[in-house]
Amino acid sequence: MTFYDDIYPFYVVQRTAFIFSTRLLTIILVFLVVAVGLLLILPGIRGKSRVLWMFRIIISLFIGAVIVALNFTSDWAEASVTTNATYKSFSNAVINADIGLHVGLYGINVTLKGNPVVQFNETINYNEVFSWHDTMAKVYEDALERGLPNPILYIAEKFTLSSPCGLIFQYRYSGRYASATLWTAFCCWLIANILFSMPVIVYAGYMMLATAAFIFFSMASFSTIMNVPQCVFSIGTASFEAEYSHSFWLALATGVLCTIIGTAVVIFDFLVPEKIKEAFSVGVDSDEDDDVSYGEVADTPFWHISNPQSFFSVFKNFTYLFTCSSTA
The missing domain is CATH 1.20.140 (Butyryl-CoA Dehydrogenase, subunit A; domain 3)
Incomplete structure (x- = not known):
């Protein structure tokens, strides 16, 4: 016993009591980081959806963390x-x-x-x-x-x-x-x-x-x-x-x-x-999507074909949209 300073020779270093499983600690930290990352986008959600989104995140991550943690408890x-x-x-x-x-x-x-x-x-x-x-x-x-x-x-x-x-x-x-x-x-x-x-x-x-x-x-x-x-x-x-x-x-x-x-x-x-x-x-569908303007072709979408036999008008509208987006 004296060789290791009152420690039994079966243990080269002083034993420490078990505190917490490192696997469980890793699982908790991973899910906490994911939760914080998802909750950071809450200010960008408007209306009642913000509260529902928060509850979805908390409950869903709780279920996932429990399922994974139960394997290692x-x-x-x-x-x-x-x-x-x-x-x-x-x-x-x-x-x-x-x-x-x-x-x-x-x-x-x-x-x-x-x-x-x-x-x-x-x-x-x-x-x-x-x-x-x-x-x-x-x-x-x-x-x-x-x-x-x-x-x-x-x-x-x-x-x-x-x-x-x-x-x-x-x-x-x-x-x-x-x-x-x-x-x-x-x-x-x-x-x-x-x-x-x-x-x-x-x-x-x-x-x-x-x-x-x-x-x-x-x-x-x-x-x-x-x-x-x-x-x-x-x-x-x-x-x-x-x-x-x-x-x-x-x-x-x-x-x-x-x-x-x-x-x-x-x-x-x-x-x-x-x-x-x-x-x-x-x-x-959001009402804001209906207010988006595309210049002269806003009232007539490029995919709309008034005459099935006239495909040239569709190609012309598509070319115009591509040109506008490239010069923007």
Whole structure:
């Protein structure tokens, strides 16, 4: 211990507590930049369309950010317990700590925080990530070599292939399909935003319903882990099981929001199609376009043919317009 100045030799540098996922931070920053960029054009929009445009931007970007972020959150299912447990292997030291299991679509996070944090002259504040992309046996072996605390090793061992619980098969495959359907929902969201800018509002509503459907499919895929016998984690004198957490309920709320938006757009397009197009500023001709003057040919557009057999007049008007635009 003295070689690294009271730091365990398994860690070359001082460990720092987990604060915030860099992936989630990147996603939030990207969508915030897009939101600010789109909101900057609000002063150029006149009338009631300005308010509707603002709500469209905020709600749409919120849905998109949530769909992307749900792929990288680690709290689709969680479990925690406060108990006394042995700290390290080959040691009789017992600590009182908060132990947590956080399940995401790509792996698990195991947390260990002491009560108090400093015990035995060491800061006990761990957050270890075990990803499905890696071989769990290799990751577990690395954790053993680094000398992680016993509670973390115990939980991680439950997700190895050799564990009789078989949690790796339940969570990895359910998370894989849930992630695939979420990315499909994100594609539907992109198409819906494109269609909202075109005079086919009803199809945008259909795509919002498709977005909601794929979000619900992802929830159904993840929910399959609850249809098999759950493995009970026993540490010290306490035990716990994983249950649905924040990301799962956030996905449900986002799916319901997409369903409401899609249903409302389809119904309003059927009842008042002109009003819904006006609300989305599509398919409505501006009166200002009728006042544009093109000199002598303003009253007779160049595409207007009074005599079908006289095509020369059309060519003459087109040449005049081209000459005027070139000399301007």
